Amino acid sequence: MTAIAARLTPPWWLRSNAGLIGVLVLIGAVSIVGATVSDRFLTLGNLLNVYEQTTDLALVSIGQTLTILSGGIDLSVGSLISLTSCLTSGLINGNPDRVLPVVAGVLALGTLVGMINAALVVALRVHPLIVTLGMGAILQGVTLLYALGPVGRVPRSFNVLAYGRIAGIPIGATVALTLCILIALLLRYLPLGRQIYALGDDANSARLVGLRRTRILMFVYGASGFCCAATGLYLAARFGVGQPYTGVNYTLASITPVVLGGTLLSGGRGGVIGTMFGAFLIALLNNLLNFMDVSKHYQLVAQAVIIILAVSIYVERRRME
Amino acid sequence: MKAIIASCLSLACLAVTMPREAMAQYAGAPRTFLFNPALDVCIRDTRKFKKAPPYVIGFANAGLGDSWRVVGLHSLQKAAHDHADVVKKLLITDAGHDDAKQVADIQDLVSRGVDLLIVSANTSQALDPAVTQATERGIPVVMVDRRVDSDNFVTFVTASDAMMGRLFAQWIVEKLNGKGNVIILGGQAGSSPNENRVKPAMQVFGAYPGIKILDTVYSDWSPVKGKQVMQAMIAKHGRNINAVFAPHGLQVPGAIEAFLEAGWKGSEIPPITSADMNGPMKMAIKNKFPLLDIDYPPAMMGTALDVALKVLSGASVPCVYTINSNIVLTHGDETPSIPKPDMYVEQHVVADGPDDMLVSGGMGPGYNPSTFKIDYPH
Numbered sequence: 001m002t003a004i005a006a007r008l009t010p011p012w013w014l015r016s017n018a019g020l021i022g023v024l025v026l027i028g029a030v031s032i033v034g035a036t037v038s039d040r041f042l043t044l045g046n047l048l049n050v051y052e053q054t055t056d057l058a059l060v061s062i063g064q065t066l067t068i069l070s071g072g073i074d075l076s077v078g079s080l081i082s083l084t085s086c087l088t089s090g091l092i093n094g095n096p097d098r099v100l101p102v103v104a105g106v107l108a109l110g111t112l113v114g115m116i117n118a119a120l121v122v123a124l125r126v127h128p129l130i131v132t133l134g135m136g137a138i139l140q141g142v143t144l145l146y147a148l149g150p151v152g153r154v155p156r157s158f159n160v161l162a163y164g165r166i167a168g169i170p171i172g173a174t175v176a177l178t179l180c181i182l183i184a185l186l187l188r189y190l191p192l193g194r195q196i197y198a199l200g201d202d203a204n205s206a207r208l209v210g211l212r213r214t215r216i217l218m219f220v221y222g223a224s225g226f227c228c229a230a231t232g233l234y235l236a237a238r239f240g241v242g243q244p245y246t247g248v249n250y251t252l253a254s255i256t257p258v259v260l261g262g263t264l265l266s267g268g269r270g271g272v273i274g275t276m277f278g279a280f281l282i283a284l285l286n287n288l289l290n291f292m293d294v295s296k297h298y299q300l301v302a303q304a305v306i307i308i309l310a311v312s313i314y315v316e317r318r319r320m321e
Numbered sequence: 322m323k324a325i326i327a328s329c330l331s332l333a334c335l336a337v338t339m340p341r342e343a344m345a346q347y348a349g350a351p352r353t354f355l356f357n358p359a360l361d362v363c364i365r366d367t368r369k370f371k372k373a374p375p376y377v378i379g380f381a382n383a384g385l386g387d388s389w390r391v392v393g394l395h396s397l398q399k400a401a402h403d404h405a406d407v408v409k410k411l412l413i414t415d416a417g418h419d420d421a422k423q424v425a426d427i428q429d430l431v432s433r434g435v436d437l438l439i440v441s442a443n444t445s446q447a448l449d450p451a452v453t454q455a456t457e458r459g460i461p462v463v464m465v466d467r468r469v470d471s472d473n474f475v476t477f478v479t480a481s482d483a484m485m486g487r488l489f490a491q492w493i494v495e496k497l498n499g500k501g502n503v504i505i506l507g508g509q510a511g512s513s514p515n516e517n518r519v520k521p522a523m524q525v526f527g528a529y530p531g532i533k534i535l536d537t538v539y540s541d542w543s544p545v546k547g548k549q550v551m552q553a554m555i556a557k558h559g560r561n562i563n564a565v566f567a568p569h570g571l572q573v574p575g576a577i578e579a580f581l582e583a584g585w586k587g588s589e590i591p592p593i594t595s596a597d598m599n600g601p602m603k604m605a606i607k608n609k610f611p612l613l614d615i616d617y618p619p620a621m622m623g624t625a626l627d628v629a630l631k632v633l634s635g636a637s638v639p640c641v642y643t644i645n646s647n648i649v650l651t652h653g654d655e656t657p658s659i660p661k662p663d664m665y666v667e668q669h670v671v672a673d674g675p676d677d678m679l680v681s682g683g684m685g686p687g688y689n690p691s692t693f694k695i696d697y698p699h
Contacts, residue, residue, distance in 0.1 A: 239447035
């Protein structure tokens with residue numbers, strides 16, 4: 001009997017993330033609609049195209065998932081993406097020799113900004129929402145002090161990050177997927193991972209059992225900053241140039257895949273695998289709407305409908321449990 | 322007697338409509354190409370893109386949002402309708418002036434298996450890698466109206482900003498006999514259509530020491546703001562204003578209203594330049610002041626489809642395909658550089674059309690952008 005029960009139990013990555021079923025169902029539904037719209041929709045070529053277009057949203061949302069899991073949120077992501085993207089192209093400025101140092105520097109800067117967020121949350125005892133909102137405003141200001149318009153350029157070889165493929169597999173998206181799997185494993189198998197869940201689930205209990213909140217938040221917000229920097233690098237490669245407002249839409253957009261993937265906004269439940277699928281669902285949906293010749297304005301409406309649908313599926317499941 | 326007048330009128334109407342029809346049917350090399358004094362002109366060999374019809378053509382549009390782009394889109398749809406025998410599908414995406422969306426649109430169109438891409442780039446730098454990637458994948462790209470920075474496309478369909486700017490300026494100089502005060506009634510400061518027309522104009526004005534630029538003001542392409550800034554100019558300079566250089570017609574109706582309301586009798590209004598818009602021509606006919614209109618025709622979007630079909634048939638095309646701009650003038654305002662315009666305003670104006678209508682879309686009589694609908698393959 002136990003053996004049967006064990007066999008029927010879904011794998012950990014599915015079990016730890018009940019909302020994942022919702023997002024998979026929605027991906028299935030969008031795929032079926034797509035297949036009826038065009039016989040090209042479900043081809044490998046188009047699915048790889050969608051996978052490629054998942055990259056930016058996946059990267060930023062993976063970091064956002066961690067902050068939400070810990071019971072917080074990071075509203076500085078959009079500005080940090082703008083800043084890192086501008087710095088990438090502004091500092092490289094077409095010189096291939098500068099690529100490596102600038103990439104390393106930008107990733108370090110992103111991580112540092114995230115850790116400053118965490119330090120402020122701890123030191124000021126202010127909700128992350130306020131701290132990161134303020135940090136976002138500061139970073140946007142700094143970005144505009146650095147560049148009022150498109151700045152610098154990246155060498156052609158750098159575009160590989162956004163457009164390059166190895167054996168047909170998009171490089172950028174695979175980097176995001178690898179990062180996602182690493183963080184999923186960390187959340188699952190390292191004590192730090194479980195502590196993030198514990199902190200998000202009940203901060204008071206976490207404090208009572210002696211969890212080191214500062215350390216956890218440093219990691220969570222540092223990782224979010226790192227992910228923003230990676231997104232900034234990716235966008236600089238995708239557009240060939242940094243733009244001071246390039247990240248502005250990502251602040252709220254980064255929350256959508258998290259919610260779609262079944263992570264509770266109040267923290268403590270969910271995971272990055274669901275977020276990855278959530279980002280894929282959004283890219284797939286936008287792709288479908290393009291196939292259906294639906295205008296950009298309806299695309300926003302459709303995204304909102306999907307979010308509400310996904311959340312209601314999740315709520316329904318929780319009620320049944 | 323009535324019958325004679327009626328028949329005379331109908332004959333006159335016929336004469337008025339004929340040149341436009343004749344021009345619409347002209348499918349040869351653009352006049353700017355024929356007039357180009359350079360010996361060596363970049364020509365693109367397109368034999369490698371040669372394909373048997375029918376074709377699936379994608380159009381990644383930067384966005385709509387002003388009447389020029391709406392008419393342009395309609396002219397493209399009309400061209401697809403006219404070529405339905407070889408165009409199997411025209412797939413159109415609208416990026417809403419968002420670079421990120423347009424990059425994804427281009428990738429999606431490639432994924433949908435287009436034979437050729439027409440792109441009007443939202444910004445020249447940020448769309449460059451995406452256009453370059455499509456080209457590298459072997460998709461011929463025809464740019465229209467707005468290009469990308471690199472040359473990684475087959476051809477760029479456009480009209481000549483420089484020709485507009487220089488000819489506008491030269492005509493003003495000649496109308497003023499080389500001596501007088503000019504107001505530059507700009508569009509949007511820093512925007513490429515503004516800068517690319519004003520700069521060549523300044524090269525011409527600069528050659529005439531008697532020409533003085535009183536002020537350069539900006540209207541943001543709006544007739545309302547055009548009126549406000551011209552009112553301010555009239556208050557400041559009064560009758561010292563001898564000519565108005567406007568790099569497009571969008572703001573011009575407001576400027577003319579400002580003159581009329583300030584008490585300038587119709588024919589006292591100084592020579593003024595315009596493009597594409599119906600309103601200034603109607604006002605010039607009614608008030609009898611000198612007007613030079615050189616179009617920047619949204620019909621270039623339809624031309625882009627014609628050029629696309631040339632590319633797919635393997636015919637070589639110029640690397641920059643500059644379409645013909647009509648030179649339209651009020652009667653009696655011919656000058657040595659424009660001894661005879663392509664048309665007089667009476668032939669170009671749509672007398673019963675609204676002021677904000679663009680007359681250079683090549684859409685034929687009876688066209689109304691707000692009700693236009695055409696069945697094109699998609």
